[in-house]
Amino acid sequence: MVKGIFLTHGDLGRELIRTAETIVGPQSGYAVVSNSGLSAEAIRAALAVELPAEGNAVIFVDLAGGSCHGACSPEVAPRDRIAVFSGVNLPMTVEFFYHRDRVDFEELRRRLLTKGRAGVEAL
Amino acid sequence: MTRLELLLARIDDRLLHGQVAVGWAASLKPSRIYVVDDAVAGSAWETSLYSANPPPGAQVEVVSLEAFATFANSGALDAPHAFLLVRSPASALRLAELGVLPAFWNVGGLRHAEQAREILSYVWVRPADEDAFRELAARGVRLLARDLPMNPEHDLAVMLAGRR
Numbered sequence: 001m002v003k004g005i006f007l008t009h010g011d012l013g014r015e016l017i018r019t020a021e022t023i024v025g026p027q028s029g030y031a032v033v034s035n036s037g038l039s040a041e042a043i044r045a046a047l048a049v050e051l052p053a054e055g056n057a058v059i060f061v062d063l064a065g066g067s068c069h070g071a072c073s074p075e076v077a078p079r080d081r082i083a084v085f086s087g088v089n090l091p092m093t094v095e096f097f098y099h100r101d102r103v104d105f106e107e108l109r110r111r112l113l114t115k116g117r118a119g120v121e122a123l
Numbered sequence: 124m125t126r127l128e129l130l131l132a133r134i135d136d137r138l139l140h141g142q143v144a145v146g147w148a149a150s151l152k153p154s155r156i157y158v159v160d161d162a163v164a165g166s167a168w169e170t171s172l173y174s175a176n177p178p179p180g181a182q183v184e185v186v187s188l189e190a191f192a193t194f195a196n197s198g199a200l201d202a203p204h205a206f207l208l209v210r211s212p213a214s215a216l217r218l219a220e221l222g223v224l225p226a227f228w229n230v231g232g233l234r235h236a237e238q239a240r241e242i243l244s245y246v247w248v249r250p251a252d253e254d255a256f257r258e259l260a261a262r263g264v265r266l267l268a269r270d271l272p273m274n275p276e277h278d279l280a281v282m283l284a285g286r287r
Contacts (some may be wrong), residue, residue, distance in 0.1 A: 009141075028154055037235050038203055038234055038235070039136040039137070039206055039233075039234040039235070040137050040138070040210075041136075042234070042236070042237075043237070049176035063141060063177075064176060065139075065140075065144070065172060065173070065175060066137075066138050066140045066141050067137040069172060070137075070140075070172055072164075073168055073169070113232055120237070
């Protein structure tokens with residue numbers, strides 16, 4: 001199972017998952033890391049502990065350029081096996097939980113980006 | 124010794140993050156933001172992370188402590204329109220030793236770490252940090268804690284002295 005790590009400010013990650021579970025059912029194989037009260041070093045350490053030493057994983061970050069993004073250095077999260085996305089939203093989260101066991105990793109990467117972006121429209 | 128009248132000189136262990144890029148930059152409108160840190164300057168990935176999303180109207184430069192000191196001492200720095208960001212009191216003290224002294228340091232974020240004690244919710248200090256602050260205060264630099272421009276400011280030197 002591809003592990004998902006939700007690395008955000010405040011409780012955004014926890015609430016996204018909770019909400020996604022009302023749509024796709026209870027989930028496992030994920031971790032939530034909040035940057036609240038943590039220094040840049042501490043965030044990096046909290047993330048590193050959650051990442052599998054080999055195999056694939058996806059890190060979902062809320063804001064590009066912030067301290068959560070900063071924790072995802074290429075050394076901590078090599079991009080050949082770990083996907084990292086900013087702007088995590090509900091459509092992306094639902095897509096992840098629904099498809100992570102149904103498609104291969106490269107296809108999953110593509111879908112997450114597409115679904116996440118497509119989720120933003122003027123209504 | 125260059126006494127710099129900077130738009131903002133800030134100590135924040137997250138360097139250029141939301142609070143600074145949005146909160147402070149929107150309020151003070153810098154044209155240059157200097158992220159001054161040896162580790163960041165030595166990492167291409169981290170350098171591009173900080174340079175890639177500048178606030179509107181600002182250019183971000185990532186430099187080592189020595190390179191910044193040389194630049195500031197040369198007189199080429201447009202201080203009144205610049206932000207100076209460092210990660211720690213140790214960095215601020217190192218700059219002082221290299222001849223760079225702002226009129227005051229905004230202490231915006233020193234988050235919880237081992238052996239750190241809480242001064243404010245966003246300012247946790249370890250013994251080494253307190254020593255560095257004390258040295259800076261002794262050089263006549265004011266230490267003003269404030270996380271966001273609209274929030275209250277605290278005189279850190281007074282708070283540190285009061286709790287010894």
